[in-house]
Every structure is written in structure tokens, then in C-alpha cells.
Amino acid sequence: MSGYFTSSIGRKFAMALSAFFLIIFLVIHLAVNITSVFSADLFNELSHFMGTNPLIQFGLQPVLIFGVVFHFVMGFVLEQKNKAARNIKYVRNNGAANSSWMSRNMVYSGLVILAFLILHFIDFWIPELNTKYVQGDMSGLLADGEGFRYFEELQHKFVSPIRVGAYVVAFILLALHLLHGFTSAFQSVGATMGRTKAMKNIGKAYSILIPLGFIVVALFHHFNH
Amino acid sequence: MNLTLKIWRQKGPQDKGKMVDYKVSDISEHMSFLEMMDVLNEQLVNSGEEPIAFDHDCREGICGMCSLHINGEAHGPDRGITTCQLHMRMFKDGDTITIEPWRAKAFPVIKDLVVDRTAFERIQQAGGYISVNTSGNTQDANATPISKHAADEAMDAAACIGCGACVASCKNSSAMLFVGAKVSQFALLPQGKVEAADRVRNMVAQMDLEGFGNCTNTGACEVECPKGITLENIARMNRELFKASLLKF
Known part of the structure; x- marks a missing residue:
């Protein structure tokens, strides 16, 4: 495999692999989050399991962080290389005549998602790390010891309409990113199935339903806290 | 039809180059795009100006020489054709048409609309x-x-x-x-x-x-x-x- 991952096609392949990983991750993340809409207890149980299980925390979480960081860094590196491949721009370029807005603006939807992730990490991930590994409180209980803290923390975060608005915008951009990215990942690994009508429809359904699910969770807690 | 053409002019590989406006009149809708370019070049030669350099050879869509970026699209607005197969009927009287060379670092401009x-x-x-x-x-x-x-x-x-x-x-x-x-x-x-x-x-x-x-x-x-x-x-x-x-x- 020497030289494969430094070739343009090898990099595409690596980009697609990290994309597949993130596509699966989003499903798992939404599956946990959506339970908060109909059962606070179930959401608490699942959150506690995900937050304290050693395999998830020390096995899968580092892989996830690597996948996210890799996808962003490689995305920006490739964008820079691609920009450099056209040193003089067209005076008039009609990109809309031959390609979708989503496909031409992956780096911009990606940048919005990156900004969202920073906010999301500040909101949830960093406080979690602080509580569990700095303060050493692995109990997952509220300060008064009456039940789990996860559901209350979730509701508290979605009180602010500005934060909910930012989340909704980010998820719309995630949907646009996925509308191109889902089938594009198949093409990058050389899988023809990504270009079949069925797979295109699955891609469309996934790209709309998954971000919509996250939006439903954010709005539900905003209006029901 | 009468047209305004905005065309990339560049004297050589080292020249900075710029867009230059030209007017052509009485262009038949049955002409190919390259024939329209020929009319413009005859006009330029007759007025003592340097004609516009552009690649072309077979003029029947086989050789792959013609290479114009027309109104923001490679080979112009039609589909499944090369520039030599593009007809002027795709444009309207009074249109402004932008004509540029292929743009890529790996395809440097040699002269005007000709790239390497x-x-x-x-x-x-x-x-x-x-x-x-x-x-x-x-x-x-x-x-x-x-x-x-x-x-x-x-x-x-x-x-x-x-x-x-x-x-x-x-x-x-x-x-x-x-x-x-x-x-x-x-x-x-x-x-x-x-x-x-x-x-x-x-x-x-x-x-x-x-x-x-x-x-x-x-x-x-x-x-x-x-x-x-x-x-x-x-x-x-x-x-x-x-x-x-x-x-x-």
C-alpha cells in the first residue's frame, strides 16, 4: 500500500472512510438523543451508560475524536490543494449549470459544522469531562443526589433561543453537507452502488431525517422545559 | 444577430492578460461558434489588429482540440458537444458572450484562448x-x-x-x-x-x-x-x- 494514502485517490478514500464512520456515529447519537423526547428515564440510563462504559469512553471515544479531527483536517487540506490547482479564476463561471450548490460548497457547510462542534463541545463535552475526570464524580447524579443529572442538563441547555437557533442553522447545514457527502463517499471508495437510484434516495432520506431528528430534540426541549 | 463578445486576450505565457470587448454583427444562427470566431478574426485582420488565437482542428467534434469556456461553461451552454459543434442558435440577438481559456494550473495559457x-x-x-x-x-x-x-x-x-x-x-x-x-x-x-x-x-x-x-x-x-x-x-x-x-x- 506504499504511497496509496498520499495519492489524490488514496486521500479521497480516507476521507470517505472517515465519512462512513461519522454517518454511523450520527445514527447512534440521534438514537440516544431522541429518547429524551419521550422518556427522561431512558435518556438518563442511556447517557449514563455511554458516559461511564470504559469501552465506549476509552475505546470508541478516542476513535471518534480521531475520525472527526481527521475529516476536518483532511477536508481543509484537500480544499487548499484544490484551490491551488486553479491559480487564475474564471471571470464568469456558471457552476450551477453542471453541479449542485451542496457539492460545490462542502467546505463552507463543513466550516459551519465545525463552528457548531466547538459550541457543542463547550456545551456538553467539556463539562462532562470536568465533572467525571477532573472532579471525579462518576455517579451521574444531580447535586442533591435525587436521580440522574443528564436530562436536566439537556433541558437547561436548550432554554436559550439563541443557542437553539444556532443548533437549527447548524443542522440545516449538516443536512446540506450530507446531501452531497452521503453518495459522494460511496463514489470515492469506488462503489457503484452510491450512484444507484435506491442509494441516492436512501442518502436523501438519511440527510434530511437525521438532522431533522436533532432539530426536533432541540426544539422539543426549548418549548417543554 | 448582433453580439458583444468579452474575450480573454493574452500576448504570451508571461503576459498578465485581460478581458477585451468586441462587437460582431450579422451573425447567422446557422453558424458554428468557431465560424463566428472566424468572422471576428477576419474583422480584426482587416482592421490591422492581431487575430484571436484559439485551438481548433477537425471542426466535427472528434479531435478534441477546441477548448473554449463560453458563458461560464466548458464548450458553452449545449450538452454532449464540443465548441466546434456549438451553434449560434443557442444565443440571442443582443447577447453578451464571455469567452475564456480553460483555467487550470496544469493547463497554462500559451496565447489568448490557447492552453498547453x-x-x-x-x-x-x-x-x-x-x-x-x-x-x-x-x-x-x-x-x-x-x-x-x-x-x-x-x-x-x-x-x-x-x-x-x-x-x-x-x-x-x-x-x-x-x-x-x-x-x-x-x-x-x-x-x-x-x-x-x-x-x-x-x-x-x-x-x-x-x-x-x-x-x-x-x-x-x-x-x-x-x-x-x-x-x-x-x-x-x-x-x-x-x-x-x-x-x-
Whole structure:
């Protein structure tokens, strides 16, 4: 495999692999989050399991962080290389005549998602790390010891309409990113199935339903806290 | 029809270049785009100006020489055609038409609308062939059985005329549709399979060396390609390189 991952096609392949990983991750993340809409207890149980299980925390979480960081860094590196491949721009370029807005603006939807992730990490991930590994409180209980803290923390975060608005915008951009990215990942690994009508429809359904699910969770807690 | 043309003028590779406006009148809608350019050049020669340099040869969509970026699209607004097959009936009286050369770092401008596409030649030389001695002992074409499906797909890939519209249309100036077609036309046939691994490795390495961008699967190349080369050829090249890389550690 020497030289494969430094070739343009090898990099595409690596980009697609990290994309597949993130596509699966989003499903798992939404599956946990959506339970908060109909059962606070179930959401608490699942959150506690995900937050304290050693395999998830020390096995899968580092892989996830690597996948996210890799996808962003490689995305920006490739964008820079691609920009450099056209040193003089067209005076008039009609990109809309031959390609979708989503496909031409992956780096911009990606940048919005990156900004969202920073906010999301500040909101949830960093406080979690602080509580569990700095303060050493692995109990997952509220300060008064009456039940789990996860559901209350979730509701508290979605009180602010500005934060909910930012989340909704980010998820719309995630949907646009996925509308191109889902089938594009198949093409990058050389899988023809990504270009079949069925797979295109699955891609469309996934790209709309998954971000919509996250939006439903954010709005539900905003209006029901 | 009367038209305003905004055309890229550049004296030579080192010149900065700029867009210059020209007026042409009484253009017939039955003319081809290049015939309209001929009218403009005659006009320029008659008035003692330097005519506009643009590539053309067969003028029947086969040679792959014509290469104009017209109104923001490679080979203009029509589909499945080269610039020489574009007719003036695609435009209206009073239109302003922007005409630019292919833009890619790997396709530097030589003069006006003419770009240097020898990067494609070097990619071809890196592996776009089969090593067969054909002098004096040519085999019958039917001696090696080939399935109809493979023959058809190889023929479709071989339809690529190497004009560079894929590079010109791609937002990343990627040459992957061209290289994908050239890799595919051999990879699909038994004669090409023998050297398939080396071919794809060498052609992709040369493509990267030339400074073409990376494919992000926008599909612009497929839409603008005058010969209908499909994205499947890029997917096949991706598979071929992966297979070839697995074979060589």
C-alpha cells in the first residue's frame, strides 16, 4: 500500500472512510438523543451508560475524536490543494449549470459544522469531562443526589433561543453537507452502488431525517422545559 | 444577430492578460461558434489588429482540440458537444458572450484562448497504452473472446477525446474523468488487464505530479463532457488503484 494514502485517490478514500464512520456515529447519537423526547428515564440510563462504559469512553471515544479531527483536517487540506490547482479564476463561471450548490460548497457547510462542534463541545463535552475526570464524580447524579443529572442538563441547555437557533442553522447545514457527502463517499471508495437510484434516495432520506431528528430534540426541549 | 463578445486576450505565457470587448454583427444562427470566431478574426485582420488565437482542428467534434469556456461553461451552454459543434442558435440577438481559456494550473495559457494540454500527453505516456508488438504478426481481433458488456463499456470510455473540458469544468481542476476513462478503456479488456496495476499507479502518480486538483464528486465533468464519459469511470479508477496498491507493499 506504499504511497496509496498520499495519492489524490488514496486521500479521497480516507476521507470517505472517515465519512462512513461519522454517518454511523450520527445514527447512534440521534438514537440516544431522541429518547429524551419521550422518556427522561431512558435518556438518563442511556447517557449514563455511554458516559461511564470504559469501552465506549476509552475505546470508541478516542476513535471518534480521531475520525472527526481527521475529516476536518483532511477536508481543509484537500480544499487548499484544490484551490491551488486553479491559480487564475474564471471571470464568469456558471457552476450551477453542471453541479449542485451542496457539492460545490462542502467546505463552507463543513466550516459551519465545525463552528457548531466547538459550541457543542463547550456545551456538553467539556463539562462532562470536568465533572467525571477532573472532579471525579462518576455517579451521574444531580447535586442533591435525587436521580440522574443528564436530562436536566439537556433541558437547561436548550432554554436559550439563541443557542437553539444556532443548533437549527447548524443542522440545516449538516443536512446540506450530507446531501452531497452521503453518495459522494460511496463514489470515492469506488462503489457503484452510491450512484444507484435506491442509494441516492436512501442518502436523501438519511440527510434530511437525521438532522431533522436533532432539530426536533432541540426544539422539543426549548418549548417543554 | 448582433453580439458583444468579452474575450480573454493574452500576448504570451508571461503576459498578465485581460478581458477585451468586441462587437460582431450579422451573425447567422446557422453558424458554428468557431465560424463566428472566424468572422471576428477576419474583422480584426482587416482592421490591422492581431487575430484571436484559439485551438481548433477537425471542426466535427472528434479531435478534441477546441477548448473554449463560453458563458461560464466548458464548450458553452449545449450538452454532449464540443465548441466546434456549438451553434449560434443557442444565443440571442443582443447577447453578451464571455469567452475564456480553460483555467487550470496544469493547463497554462500559451496565447489568448490557447492552453498547453501536454500534461494529458504525459499522463498517457505514463501508462495509457498496452505493450504489444504489432509489427507483422497482428492477431485476429476475435482470437481473444471479450464479453459484449465489457467491449461496450471499454468503447464508451475510449470515446474520450482528451479535450480537457472535465478539468475546465471541475471546481478543483481535477483530471480524474480523463484519467478514469483512459484507465478504464484498458482495464475492462483482457489485453489491458496484464499491465493494469502498473498502469493505474503510474497514471495517477503522473496526474498528481502535474498539479491537477482532487475529485470531490460534484459531477460537473460528466455534465460538460462532450463524449458522455460517466463518473463510473472515476469509480473504476478508484477501485483499480486500490487493487493495485493492495498487490504492492
